[in-house]
Amino acid sequence: xxxxxxxxxxxxxxxxxxxxxxxxxxxxxxxxxxxxxxxxxxxxxxxxxxxxxxxxxxxxxxxxxxxxxxxxxxxxxxxxxxxxxxxxxxxxxxxxxxxxxxxxxxxxxxxxxxxxxxxxxxxxxxxxxxxxxxxxxxxxxxxxxxxxxxxxxxxxxxxxxx
Numbered sequence: 516x517x518x519x520x521x522x523x524x525x526x527x528x529x530x531x532x533x534x535x536x537x538x539x540x541x542x543x544x545x546x547x548x549x550x551x552x553x554x555x556x557x558x559x560x561x562x563x564x565x566x567x568x569x570x571x572x573x574x575x576x577x578x579x580x581x582x583x584x585x586x587x588x589x590x591x592x593x594x595x596x597x598x599x600x601x602x603x604x605x606x607x608x609x610x611x612x613x614x615x616x617x618x619x620x621x622x623x624x625x626x627x628x629x630x631x632x633x634x635x636x637x638x639x640x641x642x643x644x645x646x647x648x649x650x651x652x653x654x655x656x657x658x659x660x661x662x663x664x665x666x667x668x669x670x671x672x673x674x675x676x677x
Contacts, residue, residue, distance in 0.1 A: 540636060542667065544629030545612060548600040551665045553634070553658075554623070558614045558670045562628050565608035566591075575676050579624055582611065589613060591622040597673060599649045614670050621674055634658055639667065 542553035543562075561584065568580040568591050577597040582589050591611065595603055603609060603626065611622035639656040646654065646666075653672040658665040 541631060541633050543612065543631055544665065545610075545623075545625040546627040546629065547594045547598060547625050548603075549626075550598075550600075551629075551660075551663050552594075552625075553632075553665055553667045554612065554614065554670055555667075556631055558616075559612060560615050560620060561611075561613035563611040563613065563622065566611055566622070577676055582622055584613060584620065584622075587620060589620040589622050591624055592674065592676075593624045594673070595624070595626075597676070598653070599647065614674075616671060616674050623673070634665075634667070 541556045543556050543559050544551060544553045546552070563582075563584070566582045568582050570580040571578055571590075574580070577592055579591040579593040579596075582591050589611075593603075593609070595601065607626070609624040609626060610628050612625055612628060613620055613622050615621075638658055640659070641656055642651045642654050643657065646657075650666065653668055655667040655669045657667065
């Protein structure tokens with residue numbers, strides 16, 4: 516499922532980088548309200564299509580509820596609300612990116628899941644000063660790719676609600 520992009524001279528990027536790529540340089544891309552984001556693939560345990568979510572009374576508004584993943588209860592966190600973005604349309608069905616943090620599973624509700632791509636740490640830029648403070652708090656850095664800004668999310672910080 517790894518994507519290998521070509522460089523301007525046509526050589527596969529992965530071939531050029533060779534041993535420079537490490538597992539922690541591989542990310543799963545996702546989209547939230549039109550914004551491209553990425554999470555380390557090593558943090559991802561599963562990717563799910565639309566799933567039944569049970570509301571949790573008196574939970575923070577970012578917590579969409581819980582879902583059942585093969586008999587295990589998983590807390591579902593709506594990334595749109597967590598990142599201060601507008602709510603998703605009622606008819607839109609989010610996808611779930613299941614991540615593990617401190618031996619607990621969490622489902623990050625996203626609009627779309629992209630691909631698994633390698634990213635070179637040297638190409639990562641620090642968060643721009645114009646980035647919203649909420650986003651700066653959960654971002655590990657940014658990559659500029661084909662006219663878009665890819666924000667690398669820090670899963671631990673995203674899950675730190677409150």
